[in-house]
Amino acid sequence: MSARILVVAEHDGSKLNVSTAKAVTCATRVPGGTVDVVVLAADASAVAAQAAAIAGVGKVLVVENPANQEPLAAVYAPQVAKLAAGYSHVFGPSTTFGKDVMPRVAALLGVSQVSDIMDVEGTHTFKRPIYAGNAILTVEVPTDAPVVATVRIASFEAAPEGGSAPIEKADAGVALPSHTRFIERSGATTGRPDLQSATRVVSGGRALGSADNFKIIYALADKLGAAVGASRAAVDAGYVPNDLQVGQTGKIIAPELYFAIGISGAIQHMTGIKDARTIVAINKDAEAPIFESADIGLVGDLFQILPELEKALG
Amino acid sequence: MRRIMVGVKRVVDYNVRIRVKPDNTGVITDGVKMSINPFDEIALEEALRTKEKGLADEVLAVSIGPADTQQQLRTALAMGADRAILVQTDANLPPLSVAKVLQKIAEAEQPFMVLLGKQAIDEDNGQTAQMLAALLDRPQAVSCSKLEVTDGKARVTREVDTGLETLEIDLPAVLSVDLRLNEPRYVKLPDIMKAKKKPLDVKALGDFGVAEGSTFKTVKVEPPPARSKGIMVKDVAELVGALKQKGLV
Numbered sequence: 101m102s103a104r105i106l107v108v109a110e111h112d113g114s115k116l117n118v119s120t121a122k123a124v125t126c127a128t129r130v131p132g133g134t135v136d137v138v139v140l141a142a143d144a145s146a147v148a149a150q151a152a153a154i155a156g157v158g159k160v161l162v163v164e165n166p167a168n169q170e171p172l173a174a175v176y177a178p179q180v181a182k183l184a185a186g187y188s189h190v191f192g193p194s195t196t197f198g199k200d201v202m203p204r205v206a207a208l209l210g211v212s213q214v215s216d217i218m219d220v221e222g223t224h225t226f227k228r229p230i231y232a233g234n235a236i237l238t239v240e241v242p243t244d245a246p247v248v249a250t251v252r253i254a255s256f257e258a259a260p261e262g263g264s265a266p267i268e269k270a271d272a273g274v275a276l277p278s279h280t281r282f283i284e285r286s287g288a289t290t291g292r293p294d295l296q297s298a299t300r301v302v303s304g305g306r307a308l309g310s311a312d313n314f315k316i317i318y319a320l321a322d323k324l325g326a327a328v329g330a331s332r333a334a335v336d337a338g339y340v341p342n343d344l345q346v347g348q349t350g351k352i353i354a355p356e357l358y359f360a361i362g363i364s365g366a367i368q369h370m371t372g373i374k375d376a377r378t379i380v381a382i383n384k385d386a387e388a389p390i391f392e393s394a395d396i397g398l399v400g401d402l403f404q405i406l407p408e409l410e411k412a413l414g
Numbered sequence: 415m416r417r418i419m420v421g422v423k424r425v426v427d428y429n430v431r432i433r434v435k436p437d438n439t440g441v442i443t444d445g446v447k448m449s450i451n452p453f454d455e456i457a458l459e460e461a462l463r464t465k466e467k468g469l470a471d472e473v474l475a476v477s478i479g480p481a482d483t484q485q486q487l488r489t490a491l492a493m494g495a496d497r498a499i500l501v502q503t504d505a506n507l508p509p510l511s512v513a514k515v516l517q518k519i520a521e522a523e524q525p526f527m528v529l530l531g532k533q534a535i536d537e538d539n540g541q542t543a544q545m546l547a548a549l550l551d552r553p554q555a556v557s558c559s560k561l562e563v564t565d566g567k568a569r570v571t572r573e574v575d576t577g578l579e580t581l582e583i584d585l586p587a588v589l590s591v592d593l594r595l596n597e598p599r600y601v602k603l604p605d606i607m608k609a610k611k612k613p614l615d616v617k618a619l620g621d622f623g624v625a626e627g628s629t630f631k632t633v634k635v636e637p638p639p640a641r642s643k644g645i646m647v648k649d650v651a652e653l654v655g656a657l658k659q660k661g662l663v
Contacts, residue, residue, distance in 0.1 A: 172581075173544060173554055174547070174553055196573070196575045199540055200544065200554075201544075203541035203543075203544035203548075204545065204547065206541065206545065207541075207544065207548035210510070211510060212509045212539075212541065212628070212629075213541050215538065215539045215540055215541065216538065229538065230441075230537050230635070231426070231432040231441060231535070231536060231537075232538065234432040234441075234637075235638070236635070236637070237632060238633040238634045238636075239630050239631065239632060240630070240633050241629070241631075242629045245629070277551075279552070279553045279584040279587075280553040280554075280555075280582075280583050281581065281582045282579075282580075282581060283582055284580045285574070285576065285578070286577050286580075287577020296575055342559070342594060343573070343578075349593050356662065374641070378660060378662060379641075380657070391646070392643065393643075394644050395645070396644055396646075396647060396653060396656050396657070397645070397647070398646070398647050398648075398649070398652075398653050399646070400649075405650055408650040409654070413663060
């Protein structure tokens with residue numbers, strides 16, 4: 101049986117989220133598979149064109165409906181479940197979008213979901229982290245039922261552009277509920293790179309001591325063109341907003357370069373940066389566990405080191 | 415009766431350092447401290463606060479697990495839950511089976527709100543709330559960091575990758591809670607004594623028409639690849655040098 105994989109696109113109405121191209125990469129690793137992308141939107145024209153340009157995509161299905169303006173799981177899931185007919189696999193990114201929608205799709209299709217695929221071993225065999233990444237499970241799922249999965253986006257590179265897949269209108273033809281209503285979204289529009297997809301990230305911890313002191317983290321980040329992150333301790337102390345938290349209960353990221361500044365390196369934080377290419381740790385405590393996992397460590401006072409570093413970087 | 419149902423999973427305590435079994439069949443849980451899944455504790459706390467505000471009459475704690483799970487349900491009762499149900503099984507049920515059991519209980523108990531943790535910290539599936547909402551054909555709100563219950567509706571703020579999202583959902587609904595919704599209360603000794611008298615019903619999994627076990631097969635469980643220890647530099651100049659050498663700046 102050859103695999104037919106449907107990837108559910110994540111987007112904001114005008115721009116395709118890079119998580120989609122990463123989920124496509126995961127899908128292309130399924131042996132003998134063909135990969136289609138489905139875009140649900142009020143007006144899908146811009147996003148569908150971006151999806152069609154991803155290399156390896158066979159076709160893009162477009163479901164346009166005013167009800168699809170916001171990505172409400174209760175509205176999206178029945179449509180995805182309907183369109184899943186004829187597909188052997190349905191993948192979504194393991195972002196807050198995919199984590200919301202995909203398990204609802206799985207339940208409608210009568211299967212449990214494979215959460216956070218980090219590696220594909222076969223058409224029905226996958227690796228995924230359990231216990232906050234402290235163990236890796238290889239799981240084999242039945243071949244006689246659809247496979248619904250989320251893809252751990254830190255584990256896959258984005259599929260490159262260069263495709264020119266045909267775009268087809270689709271009609272899910274299902275009744276949609278009105279019991280869930282979008283009110284508002286508030287968030288960081290900082291002009292800085294997005295933490296989840298940035299290639300460089302500078303994170304600060306409790307040692308920063310105050311929200312005001314965090315400005316030296318922002319200054320270094322701006323010098324490097326990096327996104328800003330934080331440890332859970334720094335978030336809990338109110339130095340920075342929640343959406344900057346890196347770690348098991350925050351964002352799991354995989355930048356090329358990660359600066360952990362004044363962060364001790366609790367397991368819960370390290371889980372979020374396991375796949376970072378190079379970790380630089382700056383901490384005044386030479387015994388901090390962060391130095392066990394850092395590629396480059398520097399012991400010292402961050403308030404002295406950071407301005408120096410900023411200067412040295414020109 | 416305005417009832418809130420809360421899911422309580424027995425998991426390896428979050429402070430325990432996880433070790434993989436030498437035969438790669440799972441992680442070591444023998445002799446390891448077990449606790450209520452921390453996210454479920456937050457769900458329970460929110461249910462109790464909702465009741466304390468006069469917006470609910472009863473908090474029902476539900477768990478699925480081995481006989482020892484009674485310990486976690488007693489803790490839930492000591493925190494303030496009014497009664498508890500244990501669906502007893504030694505099988506490790508997959509999320510869809512858990513959701514099906516919870517569906518049956520919800521249909522019998524008719525809660526106006528089901529509160530669950532956003533994920534259990536053992537298998538990190540993060541599926542049960544969404545699946546239960548789908549099976550009940552009701553609204554879901556995942557990763558809630560703020561909850562306001564008004565007449566027949568709830569206004570919920572969810573933590574999403576881009577910040578915060580606010581939804582209005584009709585009740586009944588299924589909600590999963592995130593870390594920052596509240597800080598769970600500590601249990602006091604008199605409450606532990608009182609909890610011993612609260613009702614805890616034990617039911618058999620067979621009563622729910624849900625199969626034991628899973629169609630998902632564990633091939634193996636391995637420790638994650640270790641990161642190799644890096645280098646220490648003595649000052650900023652060396653740090654910049656090392657970064658340049660790696661072509662990172």
